[in-house]
Every structure is written in structure tokens, then in C-alpha cells.
Amino acid sequence: MHESEEQLRAWMTAGLDGDAGAHAALLRALVPMLNSFYRRRMRGAEQDVEDLVQETLIAVHTRRASYDRERPFVVWLYAVARYRMIDHFRRRRVTVPVEDLEHILVAEGFEDASLARMDVARLLSELSPKQARAIRDTHLDGLSVAEAARAADIGESDVKVSVHRGMKALAARIRGERR
Amino acid sequence: MKTDDLIAQLTADVPPVRRHALRRRILLGLGGGGVITLALLILTLGVRPDLGTAMHGFAFWMKWTYTASLAIGAVVAVMRLARPDAAPSRWTWLLAAPMLLLAGIAVGELASRPSREWLAMWLGHSWKVCPWLVLTLAMPIFFGLLWSFRRLAPTRLRAAGAAAGLAAGAFAATIYCLHCPEVSALFVLTWYSLGILAAAGIGALVGPRVLRW
Numbered sequence: 001m002h003e004s005e006e007q008l009r010a011w012m013t014a015g016l017d018g019d020a021g022a023h024a025a026l027l028r029a030l031v032p033m034l035n036s037f038y039r040r041r042m043r044g045a046e047q048d049v050e051d052l053v054q055e056t057l058i059a060v061h062t063r064r065a066s067y068d069r070e071r072p073f074v075v076w077l078y079a080v081a082r083y084r085m086i087d088h089f090r091r092r093r094v095t096v097p098v099e100d101l102e103h104i105l106v107a108e109g110f111e112d113a114s115l116a117r118m119d120v121a122r123l124l125s126e127l128s129p130k131q132a133r134a135i136r137d138t139h140l141d142g143l144s145v146a147e148a149a150r151a152a153d154i155g156e157s158d159v160k161v162s163v164h165r166g167m168k169a170l171a172a173r174i175r176g177e178r179r
Numbered sequence: 180m181k182t183d184d185l186i187a188q189l190t191a192d193v194p195p196v197r198r199h200a201l202r203r204r205i206l207l208g209l210g211g212g213g214v215i216t217l218a219l220l221i222l223t224l225g226v227r228p229d230l231g232t233a234m235h236g237f238a239f240w241m242k243w244t245y246t247a248s249l250a251i252g253a254v255v256a257v258m259r260l261a262r263p264d265a266a267p268s269r270w271t272w273l274l275a276a277p278m279l280l281l282a283g284i285a286v287g288e289l290a291s292r293p294s295r296e297w298l299a300m301w302l303g304h305s306w307k308v309c310p311w312l313v314l315t316l317a318m319p320i321f322f323g324l325l326w327s328f329r330r331l332a333p334t335r336l337r338a339a340g341a342a343a344g345l346a347a348g349a350f351a352a353t354i355y356c357l358h359c360p361e362v363s364a365l366f367v368l369t370w371y372s373l374g375i376l377a378a379a380g381i382g383a384l385v386g387p388r389v390l391r392w
Contacts, residue, residue, distance in 0.1 A: 018195030027186045054185050059332065059392070061189045065200040066262050066332040079263035083334040087391065101264060 003029045009073040016064060027057050030077065037081055037108065041098075048088065056084045078104050102171035107139065123170055131166030134159045205258055205327045209350065212323025216316045216354050224312070224358045238362035241284060245367060246352040248277040249375065253346035257324065260339040261331035274345070278372065285364040300363040306370050309359065313374025314381075316351035317344070321382065325389055333390050340386015341379050348378030 008026060015023030034053045042049055059080050067076050079101055089096045099107070124132040130152075137148035138159065145163075149156040197203065220226070233239045252274045259265045289297060303309075324343040333339035352371050361367065 015193060016196040018193055020190050020193040023193045024186060024190040027189060031182055031186075050182065054180070054182055057182070057185060057189065063263075063330060063332040063392070065196050065204060065330050068201070068262060069198065071264070075264045076262070079334060080332055083263055083332070086334075101266075 002033050005072060005074055008077075012064070012067060012073050013069055016067070016069070023061075027060065030057060030060065033077075033108075034081060037078070037104075038085065041085065052081075052084055052088055055088075056081050059084060074108070075101070075105060078108060103167050106167050106170045123173060126173070127166045127169055128162075130154075130158075131162045131169070134162035135166045135170075138163055201261055201331060202258060204330060205254065205261065205324070208323035208325075208327030209254065209320060209346070210323075211326070212320030212347065213350060213354065215319035215323075216351055217357075219316060219319070220354055220358055226357050227360050229360075230357060233360070236362075239356065241281070241364060242356045242359075242361075242367050242371070243353060245277050245281050246349050246356060246371065246375070249274065250346055250349035250353055252277070253342055253349055253379075256342040257339070257346050260333050260335060260342050261328060263332040263334045265333075265335060278368070281364055281368045285368050288364050297365075301365050301369065303361040303363060303366040303370070305359065305361060306366065309355075309361070309366075309370040310374035310377060313348060313352045313355055313371060314377050316355055317347040317374070317378040320347035320350050321378065323347075328390055329392075332392065336387040336390045337383050338386075339390055341383035343386070344382020345375065345379035347382070348375035351375075351378070 008029060011022045011026035011029070015026055031053060034056050035049065038049045038052045039046065042052070060077065063080070067073070082098060082101055082104055086098050089098070124136060127135070133152055134148060137143045137151060138145060143151065145156050145159050149159045152159070227233065256268070256271065256274070259268060288300070292300065321343060324347060328339070328343070352375055355371075361370075
């Protein structure tokens with residue numbers, strides 16, 4: 001199970017104040033989070049996942065001065081993780097599209113929320129019905145964009161735009177709510 | 180290495196990080212570079228002999244206000260971009276404000292002088308060297324900022340490089356004011372800005388390489 005934002009942030013803050021025990025607890029708690037983060041995005045390169053997790057832990061440790069205590073910890077964490085992944089691909093000279101931080105936050109946020117679907121339903125209810133449906137179809141029910149478009153009887157680009165705009169709105173809410 | 184071993188190794192030494200560590204580190208890099216630039220200026224170019232009198236005049240403060248406000252704006256951008264979750268800022272356009280203000284002064288200056296003097300005002304005495312000197316003096320400050328970034332986490336490397344170059348160029352120009360005797364706004368607007376923007380351009384060019392982590 002993944003630790004809550006409040007817990008992670010408390011450990012991070014204590015670590016910044018020099019508490020080695022809290023810092024160790026934080027890094028250990030990040031391992032499963034980063035594992036699932038990278039595993040989901042590195043299909044076909046599973047052997048690199050452990051390297052990426054370790055590199056990210058090192059970055060979290062050595063660059064922790066770049067964390068702002070006033071801001072959500074997970075946003076900072078996934079921004080670091082996303083950058084490590086981009087750099088990983090760059091080193092191997094492959095071009096892979098990497099999602100925006102906003103998409104990542106929502107996708108990872110949904111994972112927490114899958115334990116409590118209520119949250120997702122509440123968040124989605126604040127979007128327009130079209131955006132909510134596009135996101136539910138493509139991100140929760142696992143339909144492809146083409147399938148979602150056919151099901152809702154709208155164009156594929158319409159689905160993509162709805163997902164994108166809806167994700168942006170959700171990410172803004174998550175960033176705001178976790179303050 | 181096993182991940183558990185790595186964590187044990189990393190947490191063997193956990194030095195405290197102060198609340199405003201990021202700001203301190205950037206100001207330290209900036210200040211360290213600035214001291215070297217200032218020393219370079221004093222030792223090679225020399226401070227203008229009439230600095231005391233010049234500081235009572237309008238031209239000196241016009242130049243300083245221009246370069247210092249650009250530098251402050253750029254440093255604020257550097258501090259934002261040193262965090263991994265920096266979103267594009269809505270306030271970047273504010274950096275154009277000092278330039279527009281100076282352009283306004285330059286237009287006023289041109290209007291008040293006969294057109295045969297315009298070319299001399301524009302080129303001054305040092306237009307050939309001014310941009311190069313600003314660019315050269317920016318280097319120590321740029322390296323200072325690179326040092327700052329080593330413990331920080333920029334993820335938009337080109338933007339971060341450009342902001343660091345702009346900050347270094349504008350700060351170097353502020354120091355260069357201690358030497359440069361030019362007085363026209365048009366001169367500053369053209370040749371100072373050219374040097375400052377060249378520094379920002381180089382920063383943008385090398386950013387993705389030198390800021391990687």
C-alpha cells in the first residue's frame with residue numbers, strides 16, 4: 001500500500017531537518033511507489049526499472065534542497081521521477097513520448113483513489129459529462145481512444161481533447177487539494 | 180547494488196537542509212561569480228575615474244535600474260526553474276518591461292536631440308567592445324549558477340539555461356556599469372542588451388547539456 005501525501009511529507013520535512021530515521025522511512029516508502037510508476041511506463045524494459053528506482057532515490061536524496069516545504073511532496077517526487085525517466089531514454093538515444101506531469105499526477109492519484117472509488121467519482125463529477133466519460137473510458141475502464149470514441153459516438157480527436165482538458169482540470173484540483 | 184543497501188548508504192549521513200536552502204544556494208553561486216567578475220573588471224578594465232560624480236547623474240542610475248531589474252527578474256526565474264515541478268510561468272513577459280521602459284527613454288532622448296547626433300548617440304565610444312565585454316564578464320557568474328544547480332533539480336533544461344544566462348548577463352552588465360562611461364539610453368538599449376541576450380542565448384544552447392543530472 002502506498003503512504004499518504006501527509007505521511008510522506010512529514011517524513012520529508014523531518015529528513016530535511018536532519019532526522020535520518022525519517023529520511024530512511026521516506027526512501028523505503030518510495031520504493032514501491034516508484035516501482036509501480038516505472039513498471040507501468042517501461043513496458044519491455046523491465047530490467048531497467050530497478051536502476052531507475054535507485055537513480056531516483058539518489059536524486060531524491062542529493063537534490064532534496066529543491067523541494068519546497070510549502071508545496072505537495074508527490075508533485076515534486078513525480079516531477080523528479082519523470083525527469084529521470086526522460087534522461088534514461090535520452091541516454092539510450094530512444095525517443096519515447098512521456099506524459100505531462102499533469103497526466104502523471106492524475107494517473108498516480110487515481111491509483112490511490114482506486115481504493116476509494118468515491119473520490120474518483122466525486123472528482124469526475126466536477127468535470128463536464130463529456131470529459132468525465134472520456135477519462136472514465138480511457139483511464140479507468142482501459143478502453144483505447146478508438147473504442148471510447150465509438151462508444152460515445154464522437155470523433156477520436158474529440159476524445160483526446162476531452163481527456164487532455166479534463167486531466168488538466170483534475171490535476172489542478174489535485175495540486176490544490178493537497179496543499 | 181540492492182536497493183536496501185543503497186538506502187542504508189544514503190541515510191548514513193543526512194545533513195539538515197535549511198528552509199530557504201534553494202534561495203541561499205542560488206544567491207551564493209551568483210555572489211561567488213559576481214565577486215570574480217568584479218575583480219576581473221577592477222583588474223583589467225578599471226573602474227571609471229569619475230564614478231563618484233557619475234553616481235549623481237541620471238544616466239548612471241538609468242543604466243543600473245535597467246540592468247539590475249533585468250537581473251532580479253531573471254534570478255526569480257532561475258529560482259523557479261531550479262525546482263523539478265516548475266510549470267511555465269505566466270509572468271515571463273514581465274522581463275520585457277525594463278526593455279520597454281528604456282525604449283521609452285531612448286525615444287524621448289532622440290526627440291530632444293538633432294538627428295545628426297543620433298548616430299553618435301547610438302554608437303557611443305565603445306559599441307564594438309561593449310557586448311563582448313558584457314558577455315565575457317557574464318561567464319564567471321554563469322559558472323557560479325551552474326554550481327548552484329548541482330544540488331537542485333531543473334527539469335526544463337533549456338529554459339533553466341536561458342534564465343541562468345540572462346541572470347548572468349544582466350548581473351555582469353550591472354557590474355560593467357562601474358566601468359562604462361556611456362550615457363545614452365539608445366546605446367544601453369542596443370549594446371548592453373545585445374551582450375545580455377547573447378549570454379541568455381548561450382545559456383539556452385548549452386543548458387540541456389550542462390544542466391543534465
